[in-house]
Amino acid sequence: EAGVTQFPSHSVIEKGQTVTLRCDPISGHDNLYWYRRVMGKEIKFLLHFVKESKQDESGMPNNRFLAERTGGTYSTLKVQPAELEDSGVYFCASSHRGYVEQYFGPGTRLTVT
Amino acid sequence: SQQGEEDPQALSIQEGENATMNCSYKTSINNLQWYRQNSGRGLVHLILIRSNEREKHSGRLRVTLDTSKKSSSLLITASRAADTASYFCATEGTGTASKLTFGTGTRLQVTL
Numbered sequence: 023e024a025g026v027t028q029f030p031s032h033s034v035i036e037k038g039q040t041v042t043l044r045c046d047p048i049s050g051h052d053n054l055y056w057y058r059r060v061m062g063k064e065i066k067f068l069l070h071f072v073k074e075s076k077q078d079e080s081g082m083p084n085n086r087f088l089a090e091r092t093g094g095t096y097s098t099l100k101v102q103p104a105e106l107e108d109s110g111v112y113f114c115a116s117s118h119r120g121y122v123e124q125y126f127g128p129g130t131r132l133t134v135t
Numbered sequence: 136s137q138q139g140e141e142d143p144q145a146l147s148i149q150e151g152e153n154a155t156m157n158c159s160y161k162t163s164i165n166n167l168q169w170y171r172q173n174s175g176r177g178l179v180h181l182i183l184i185r186s187n188e189r190e191k192h193s194g195r196l197r198v199t200l201d202t203s204k205k206s207s208s209l210l211i212t213a214s215r216a217a218d219t220a221s222y223f224c225a226t227e228g229t230g231t232a233s234k235l236t237f238g239t240g241t242r243l244q245v246t247l
Contacts, residue, residue: 026177053233065178065223065237078234113177122166122227124235126178 024048026127028114034133040102043130047096047116053077054097055117055124056089060110068112071097072119104134141224141238149246154211156241158224159204165227167200167207168235172221181222182209214245 027046035041047054056068068087069079073094082089086105091097101108111131115124142157158167166185170178184191184200184207191198197210211218221242225235 055234057235057237064239065225067234067236070234081234115178117233122168122183122233123180124233125180126170128175128177 026114026116026125028112028127028130030130031128032131032133034135035104036135037106038103040100041104041132043099043101043112043114043132045097045099045114045116045127047114048125050118051116051125052094052119053117053124054091055115056097056099057081057113057115058110059113059129060107065113068099101132104132106134108132109134141222141241143241144239145242145244147244147246148214150214150216152214154214154218154243154245156209156222156224156243158207158209158238160207160224160226160236160238161205162226162236163229164202165229167198168225168227169196169198169207169209170223170225170237172223172240174220178223211243214243216245216247219243219245 029044033041052073054071057065059065067081070077071091074091088100111129113129115126117124140159168183169181172178182193182198184198195212200207221240223240224238
């Protein structure tokens with residue numbers, strides 16, 4: 023069984039540009055989560071999808087962040103326009119409905135210069 | 136202090152020794168989980184303990200939970216160089232529908 027994959031692994035962009043991160047969850051996992059870790063801080067929840075619906079987006083920092091999960095399969099997280107404080111590692115995780123264990127991807131390291 | 140603070144921030148031990156990491160949290164929880172992150176990799180789920188459990192074992196791992204003190208500990212026995220990684224506790228709060236709140240992590244270094 024393939025694990026959670028994320029693309030790209032690294033992204034370096036300039037302030038004001040747009041970046042789109044992609045997450046492919048484990049096949050059959052209804053739940054998909056986005057988290058991020060900014061430098062020196064703890065990993066923080068951003069949002070949770072159940073299939074294509076946003077279950078909880080309380081962690082999204084502001085309206086520059088847009089997450090989608092079309093068709094309930096892969097998800098994208100777009101940052102537009104990017105700011106310096108958006109730099110960090112963005113993790114995606116997925117889980118089966120009804121299971122608490124979340125399987126994490128390797129993360130995307132975003133650097134905004 | 137923040138939700139899910141861990142102690143110590145860094146720990147260096149020799150192979151064969153035991154490593155103990157502690158985690159404190161603030162709110163009521165459904166469960167507490169421990170994850171490991173090797174450098175440049177994703178988080179790997181290690182063990183989960185539910186709020187009505189006090190101790191759990193998995194191989195060389197032993198987790199305790201004290202809900203009255205809102206704290207947990209992770210013990211790795213007979214450590215190996217391959218255990219070198221960052222370890223995070225994460226809590227699923229009551230009423231938060233599987234959202235995890237992570238601690239700041241403990242960086243464990245196991246030397247030969």
